[in-house]
Each structure stands twice: as C-alpha cells, then as structure tokens.
Amino acid sequence: MEYKIIYLCYLPLVAKREHDFYMDAPSSPGAAVEYWDLSNIFFPDVHFTMEVHRPYVRKINTYKALEAMLVAQDRLRSVFVVIISFNGMSLKLHRMLTRCNCYLIFFARAGLPVFTSRGSLGKRIVQHYRQFLSWNKVKFKILSEIANICRTFGLIKPYDLVFAAGSAEASQYGTSNVVAINHFDFDRYLLGQSETRRTVTNEYAVFLDDNLAFDSDFKVTGTGSIEPAAYFRALRGFFDAIEATHKLKVVIAAHPKSEYRGDEFGDRTIIKDATNELVKACRFALAHYSTSVSFAVLHRKPLAFIYTHDMERFDFFSLIKGLASALNAPLLEIGRSRVRDEHLPSFAAPDLKRYDEYKYRYLTSPTSEHQESRAIFIHTLRGLRIR
DSSP: OOOEEEEEESSOOBHHHHHHTTOSTTSOOSSEEEEEEOHHHHOTTOOOOSBOOOTTEEEOOOHHHHHHHHHHSOTTSEEEEEOSOOSGGGHHHHHHHHHTTOOEEEEEOOOSOOOOOOSOHHHHHHHTHHHHHOHHHHHHHHHHHHHHHHHHTTOSOOOSEEEEESHHHHTTOTTSEEEEEOOHHHHHHHHTTTOOOOSOOSOEEEEEOOOTTTOTHHHHHTOOOOOHHHHHHHHHHHHHHHHHHHTSEEEEEEOTTOOOOSOTTSSOOEEESOHHHHHHHOSOEEESSOTTHHHHHHTTOOEEEEEOGGGGGSTHHHHHHHHHHHTTOOEEEOSSSOOOGGGSOOOOOOOHHHHHHHIIIIIOOTTTTTSOHHHHHHHHHHTOOOO
C-alpha cells in the first residue's frame, strides 16, 4: 500500500532537510508527501534563513489549525514523520498526536554522544548561571520533567517505527519497531567513496565549522551566542600557529547555514557543501562539536578539538570535552595567548579502536553499513501495514 507521508517539523524546510528525509521526488515511496511547517507555532519571532519553497509545504500557524488538519487525515493511509525531538517544548504536539492515534515515525540519527555536566548542583549553577537566570530555560526544564512523567504513565504514544543510526540510538526505543539505518554523514561517506576529485590541491588541514557565532539555532533554544570578534580572533591566531608549524594551509569547511562575508577566518579558503570531500583529502581536522567529525572518523583522519574560554559557559562545552575523550583526541584551549609550537599536537595516527567504536555506536550498524538509508527507508515503507 502507498501511504501519504506527512513530515512534521518546527523549522521551515531547507534543502538539506528535504534531501536527508527523502522528500525529494521521485524516490519518495508514498502517493503524496506533505511538509507541515510548524515554525510559526514554536518560534513566531525567529527569522530563519535558507528556506526553500515547495508545493507540498503547508504552513500551520496555530495548534487549532494543526488539530483540524490531523483530524482530516485518513489515519489508515497516512504516516507522520516527526522531525521534532520529544521534550517539554513539544509535549503539546505529542499529546495531540496521541489523541489522534497517528502512526508515528521517528529518525534517531543524532550522530553524536550525549554528555552531561557533572558535579554538584551548586557547581553547575556557578558554571552555567545564565541558564538559571533565564525564565525560558527554567520553563523548558520544568516542561521537560512533565513530559517525561507523561511518557512514563502512558499519556504519550510511543513511536510506531524508528529508523536508528548506531547502537546507542537503537537501544533507546524498546517498545517501537526499530530499523537500522545510517547517519546522514555516513551515507555521504558511502556515496563519496569512489570520488577522486579534489577541490584543494595543496596539502591542508580542515576546520569543521559550527557557525557558532551566528547560528539561528541559538535563538531557537533560547541560548546566548558567543562573542564573534573575540572568537574569530582566537581562531585566526590558532590557525596561524598551525600553518607555521605544520607547513600547510587551514581550509574552512563552512557550516551549511553559515553566511560568512569571507574575511572572518583571515585570508583562508571557505568552502560550503563539500565537507566529506575536504576531510577525505586533508592531513588532519580541527573541530568543536560538529557532527561532521564523523567524516574524520570514517576517513581515519587525526582530529583535535579546540575551544575558547568563552565557550566554557555553554552546554555544548561538555560535548566538546566528551568527544575528545571518546575519540582519545587532543583538547586545546585557544585564544588567551599565542599558542606555542610545543603545545600543538603532532597529529600522529588516531586511535582507530576508538574510531571504530564511535562508528558503530553513533553512525551505522553491521546490517546497514553497506546500504544507503534512502533504500532502506523506501523498502520499509513499501512493506508497511497499518492496523
């Protein structure tokens, strides 16, 4: 049977999401595809960039309109792909989906470990005091606790089908039908295996950009952003030291949502939408916490994780430290003073045992690593039976 596939997301449609969730015809297996854009419900005051306009996009402005659209669907011929994590912010949405008994599909493809700050509550308050001064942050934490209680007592419908990348994600959905797939980056790695073209011909290192200074996601999550001038100054100084010591250039693998003027990183090449290719041919990679560290893992390239003092006050700092620990890679603070040559890593061979563990925990599985996720998704939906 062919099903209508309805994607629910609290962000506008962008080209990457369209591709990563297989909305681009003609490969979509259903008779129809719709993308329900709920951004005006969740983030009415946020300006998003890079939105693409498609005839199958439906913009929904209120929960009342959303409920009416849910009720109008033939639920025996419709599946709902929820591109929204379950937490306090999405509790009302999930309660609505539960009441309507929608068939729910979720993609568990975080591609990164989860690390939390340790220590006493007092210590964590001192380290991240700004979070506790923000009513939005406090409200989110309270709602998330309520959401967990609702799920525990069966007030939230579990996902019917979960496509999971890696054992860490697959293990979290015991009551759902779990199908193994790959992380987006693993699929790009598979597709690029036979590619020999090089964008940069000279020897280089690559910086895996997170768009930290300007990412609209910080507005979505209610988190402040780092101070751009000091951040880019620290990066430029560190890259200068790397280039002088290792006799190469640092190339910037720009984040897909970045919109750089071109001089933020100094006189360095900035390239978008070619991260896999750039990592494949680099000597080593530098990163904060981008999921694109997966390309360094898959291509078995040496990695170093870098941060500034300003970044220590954000939640993502625990992820930077955790990634460095998980991959047994160097962790370097930059920006307080000029980095001395003896403090720079040698970028010797990486810890391949840790790399392989990371690969199967967060990026792929033995059953999916030789297949493209798109094919697995289509095959699974074609065999789906909703009762």
